[in-house]
Amino acid sequence: MKQRILAVLALATMIPALYLIFIYAPIEVTQGNVQRIFYFHVPLATAGYVSAGLMFIGSLMYLIKRDLKWDRFAAAAGEMGVLFLTAQLWTAIHWAKPIWGIWFAFDSRGTLQLVLYLIFISSVMLRAYLPEREKQAKLGAVFGILAMIDVPFNYLSIYLFRTQHPQPVVSPGGGGLDPQMWPAFIAGFTTLSFVYAYLFVRRIELAKVEEEVDYLSHLAFSHDV
Amino acid sequence: MSATFALRAEDVRKTFGHFTALAGVTLDVKRGEFLTLFGRNGAGKTTFLKIAATLMRATHGKLWIEGIDIREQPEETRRHIGFLSHNTYLYRDLNPVENLRFFAQLYGVSNAEERIRSLLDRVGLKRRASDPVRAFSRGLHQRVGIARVMLHEPSLILLDEPYTGLDANAAETLTTMLQENVAAGRTVILTTHDLEQGLRSATRAAIIDRGKIVFAAPGNDPTVREAYDQFIRVGLTR
Amino acid sequence: MKAIWSIIFKDVVVELRNKETLSAMIMFAILILVIFSFAFESSGVDKNAIAPGCLWVAFSFAAILGLNRSLAKELDNECLQGLLLAPLSRGELYIAKVAGNFIFMLVAELVILPLFVVINNLKFDLQLLKVTGIGFLGMLAIASVGTILSVLSSATRMKEVMQPVLQIPLTIPVVICAVEATAGLLIPDYGENSSWLSILAGFTIVYLAVSYLLFEFAVED
Numbered sequence: 001m002k003q004r005i006l007a008v009l010a011l012a013t014m015i016p017a018l019y020l021i022f023i024y025a026p027i028e029v030t031q032g033n034v035q036r037i038f039y040f041h042v043p044l045a046t047a048g049y050v051s052a053g054l055m056f057i058g059s060l061m062y063l064i065k066r067d068l069k070w071d072r073f074a075a076a077a078g079e080m081g082v083l084f085l086t087a088q089l090w091t092a093i094h095w096a097k098p099i100w101g102i103w104f105a106f107d108s109r110g111t112l113q114l115v116l117y118l119i120f121i122s123s124v125m126l127r128a129y130l131p132e133r134e135k136q137a138k139l140g141a142v143f144g145i146l147a148m149i150d151v152p153f154n155y156l157s158i159y160l161f162r163t164q165h166p167q168p169v170v171s172p173g174g175g176g177l178d179p180q181m182w183p184a185f186i187a188g189f190t191t192l193s194f195v196y197a198y199l200f201v202r203r204i205e206l207a208k209v210e211e212e213v214d215y216l217s218h219l220a221f222s223h224d225v
Numbered sequence: 226m227s228a229t230f231a232l233r234a235e236d237v238r239k240t241f242g243h244f245t246a247l248a249g250v251t252l253d254v255k256r257g258e259f260l261t262l263f264g265r266n267g268a269g270k271t272t273f274l275k276i277a278a279t280l281m282r283a284t285h286g287k288l289w290i291e292g293i294d295i296r297e298q299p300e301e302t303r304r305h306i307g308f309l310s311h312n313t314y315l316y317r318d319l320n321p322v323e324n325l326r327f328f329a330q331l332y333g334v335s336n337a338e339e340r341i342r343s344l345l346d347r348v349g350l351k352r353r354a355s356d357p358v359r360a361f362s363r364g365l366h367q368r369v370g371i372a373r374v375m376l377h378e379p380s381l382i383l384l385d386e387p388y389t390g391l392d393a394n395a396a397e398t399l400t401t402m403l404q405e406n407v408a409a410g411r412t413v414i415l416t417t418h419d420l421e422q423g424l425r426s427a428t429r430a431a432i433i434d435r436g437k438i439v440f441a442a443p444g445n446d447p448t449v450r451e452a453y454d455q456f457i458r459v460g461l462t463r
Numbered sequence: 464m465k466a467i468w469s470i471i472f473k474d475v476v477v478e479l480r481n482k483e484t485l486s487a488m489i490m491f492a493i494l495i496l497v498i499f500s501f502a503f504e505s506s507g508v509d510k511n512a513i514a515p516g517c518l519w520v521a522f523s524f525a526a527i528l529g530l531n532r533s534l535a536k537e538l539d540n541e542c543l544q545g546l547l548l549a550p551l552s553r554g555e556l557y558i559a560k561v562a563g564n565f566i567f568m569l570v571a572e573l574v575i576l577p578l579f580v581v582i583n584n585l586k587f588d589l590q591l592l593k594v595t596g597i598g599f600l601g602m603l604a605i606a607s608v609g610t611i612l613s614v615l616s617s618a619t620r621m622k623e624v625m626q627p628v629l630q631i632p633l634t635i636p637v638v639i640c641a642v643e644a645t646a647g648l649l650i651p652d653y654g655e656n657s658s659w660l661s662i663l664a665g666f667t668i669v670y671l672a673v674s675y676l677l678f679e680f681a682v683e684d
Contacts, residue, residue, distance in 0.1 A: 063680055118632040122632050126619065129619035130620075139681065142615060142677050143615055143629065146611070146633065147632075149673060153662065153666050157639040161643060279547075281683065282683060303548055314545025318481055319480075328549075331550070
């Protein structure tokens, strides 16, 4: 039920958002139409950080409560991180080539996103290669905490690195926002939030079903005749 | 908590996701007892011993060893326990003496050198005491393992199917050493498949099935064999 | 406390017997440095500029190798379980393992650095002492997180191959800081920034503390 509401909201907000982003919002002076990527790029990047926070909370709560529902929560957050940062890096590349002439500039923000992306991928890989459910949850949670603590250190070292070396001046953040751009910006954020929420809830549901199937097949195969 | 009990387990449960390994084990083992725990594969014997040895955490329930709550004071608990399974915990690059010396240091054993020499002698390894463990056969490994578990004179000795793969001589030595420990007031809990071997020195026998204790009686009680047939032998021929 | 020293001592004695871990670490690091040397030879790149980076690539991978080998020795014959049965806490066991791993990394570093100087035509002067100091701190940082990560990776189907997958993303701050600090010393007019050391120190302290607390979950059966 929750899922259905979220799905409807996501769809309902997506259409006006697309209109606002591609038609209503004015063309940006220096960057042209390419700048419209910004309306997706920023919410996607934010989704990366939100996923990091959720994964940390899920991991911590699992180790405290040992309830698998927190592990499903943390695992879903990790996968959402991979998904949304893949999309984010994809938009970054498509923005960078026309504007800077290079695919990826390793500027401070971009590098931080890239490292966070790698961390999410490692966490998903770790869970994928752990054989038992209990270990997946326990060790996944340990890595979740270790990995998320890393984020502030990455932030500090990458931003300090930035002050040592010249960086590209124009970034997808751009200058200030023209008042006519705000609706598009807010619409982009809103619709992607609903998409995120929908996928997140759905993923947790899926994990629960997977566990049920596992349990039933275990029962079926070990049943004493 | 009275310390006449070497081990008290109260409704100990362990689940792995949906799978229940222990469904509520309640067991009291008095000091000086030799308890043999029988059970089929997967019945929960190893899981229970591992929880008692603090290698695993129970999902529910309480356990006291020598009056100590194992959840609250795991390090102190381990001081009183000796655990032997098919793993030997020996470093290949060190010889038996060095391996035992290391464990003696970990446990703070006094008179270490003397105890090491006499134990190695006892298990028949006097001549190989200075050879690196790398070259040892499985049987020799296990003999050193026996020496290791007795090294710090633990008040509770836990053995998980210790006779598997042990040659007749070593098995005899192990049985004798266990009996001596019991005579000295220490406690032994042993798990095994083998009825005769298990009953030989047992003062008490218990059977665990599907994660619960389904039978317990003194070792020489005639009903033990019936119960064994009912719960274990039948299971083996399924 | 005494148990920690026993474990460290045991690790050193075992390593002295066959020197497997150290020789693998040192050899690997030197090969990386040499390959880098060849790789950039023809492109006319200023060797000084890339030297700090090359050094830390070599150190990172040598560390991964060392951590893997160190844990492999404990998993042989399930010796780790033997340590888990001993009357010391999981946190103390973690400290003992970090200390042992750190000692091996130090020794490897002391062998690798002079060779690094020779391969890159640098000078043996006071700056090198500071570079060594940065190396120590960086290696301690890597050991603090790598030790617990090696336990995680050994539980997977991929075994040792998972170690770099987990460790490299997490130690990126260490590498960035160590390379920048080293570059500040080796490259003239690079500009100095002492923030690197505080970040590195902060990283080490935080990870030592957190891993100390989380280690019991990593080794629990």
